[in-house]
Amino acid sequence: MRVLVIGSGAREHALVWKLAQSPRVTKIYAAPGNPGMGPYAERVALGVNQLHDLASFAENNAIDFTVVGPEAPLIEGIVDLFRRRGLNVFGPDKAGAALEGSKAFTKELLTQAGIPTAQHQTFNDYTKARAYLDQHGAPIVVKADGNAAGKGAIVALDMETAQEALKQMMVDRVFGSAGDIVVLEDYLEGDEIGATAICNGTSFLPLALSQDHKRALDNDQGLNTGGMGVFTPLPFVDAATSERIYNEVIAATLNAMQQTGVNFTGVLYSNIMLTASGPKVIEHNTRFGDPETQAFMLLLKEDILNVLEFASGRQVDPNALWYPGSAVSLTLASGGYPGGYRSGLPIKGIEEANKLEGVQVFHAGTALKDDQLVTAGGRVLSVVARGNNLQEAVDRVYDAARYISFEGMHYRKDIAHRGLEAIKH
Structure with missing residues (x-):
């Protein structure tokens, strides 16, 4: 079986290393990969967000199975694209990846389904969010709704930290459009x-x-x-x-x-x-x-x-x-x-x-x-x-x-x- 692993971090290196031990795997490609993968995989000069180029590579190189490592291409719909082209790929489609791509979507889903999670409020207006924050007080967790590469959740133990986090997300837009919607939720201990x-x-x-x-x-x-x-x-x-x-x-x-x-x-x-x-x-x-x-x-x-x-x-x-x-x-x-x-x-x-x-x-x-x-x-x-x-x-x-x-x-x-x-x- 010919396998393509998308990503360049230690997570993907570990997956490549383990896939190389499978008797069913005959060839591994890594896009873009990293130097540590050299003994196990052929590196491909394609970035994780070059979705169409990755799909074309999989088609042209008879890839039997693609494993997507990072969240960004999943949120952008790489699995949908691969499946439309008849390619076998591991990961959720764009609708499934919304569980990671949108904090607001996930909190709403959890709440409606009765799945235990922190109490929260969602805002797309900075003034209203700030008013709620001032009323709620600290500690509180401030989360950018969209994908912020793991940096979009701020645990604020004091009001100064909370106010600054909210301002950076919604006013300064340090996470770009990921912070256009913000979730404010209760701080959990444990x-x-x-x-x-x-x-x-x-x-x-x-x-x-x-x-x-x-x-x-x-x-x-x-x-x-x-x-x-x-x-x-x-x-x-x-x-x-x-x-x-x-x-x-x-x-x-x-x-x-x-x-x-x-x-x-x-x-x-x-x-x-x-x-x-x-x-x-x-x-x-x-x-x-x-x-x-x-x-x-x-x-x-x-x-x-x-x-x-x-x-x-x-x-x-x-x-x-x-x-x-x-x-x-x-x-x-x-x-x-x-x-x-x-x-x-x-x-x-x-x-x-x-x-x-x-x-x-x-x-x-x-x-x-x-x-x-x-x-x-x-x-x-x-x-x-x-x-x-x-x-x-x-x-x-x-x-x-x-x-x-x-x-x-x-x-x-x-x-x-x-x-x-x-x-x-």
Whole structure:
């Protein structure tokens, strides 16, 4: 089978790496890919938003199966385009991707379906939004309705932060049209986790629960990022809570979408807050998470192609998906990220790290300059380790990180701290 993977980050590198292990896959292309994918895939000089060019490439190169990594092309309707051309593609259509593309749509769907989520109000007028904010007070969450590349949700613990976030979105338009509509919702307290499922209409294959670490600095301090590390599975979530999440959130959302006439296929990855009154949806994503995917791919025992094909009707045994143990992903970031940072800095030590047992390094923001691997983004690398237990996975991932270096390299030292605390108690 000839496979095309669309995207250029560590998530896509992990998918390519895992697809290369499938006995059913004969050739992999990556568009545009990254230098780390070289041993496994032929890179194609097409950007993720060149939808028609990507479809033509798939047609002209007899691609049997396309996997779309990032959210932007899904929201723009790449799956609809591929399907109109008779091409086999993994992911939701444009109507399904609205679960990620529009916060207002999703909040309305959740509310009407009785799916637990924070109380909210939606506004397209700044003056009215500001009046509601002043009446509501802090803490509050300010969300741009549209796709803002993971940066459009501001958790404001004080009024100054909330007012500035609202102004930046609706007046200064820092997210462009994504901030023309804003959702203001109640602040939820608890443990934030992720629930991922491969979906085929109202059927779904539950994957493992995970916990991302979004803040840039240890002890959940600093600015929000695209994710500084993740671990899976979660020792502090019992089977009953897990089942409740998949029934009351994933299944209920798929059923609600079906009621609107949308047959959702692909990944549904939900951010959930474990509150004192039960699990509540923070937001839905309609693609694999990053850095969640990197950890999943190391822990996944089943052929990834079989797992992806669940979305088109293949039967997969949910009890035979995983290796025993845990996986941890650690993001190595550029100094200053998520603010300003330098690029083009030489990277050393990846080969040495990859030689360690249970370790794999995935490229996120890298480039080749005169045959030298250099930094080319805020999140540069994902170091991932699998262990027989969580402590072993944590130890391995930090051992591996010590082999790698580039000027200004930064990473959190407390990934999986919540899981380790749960094990001790």
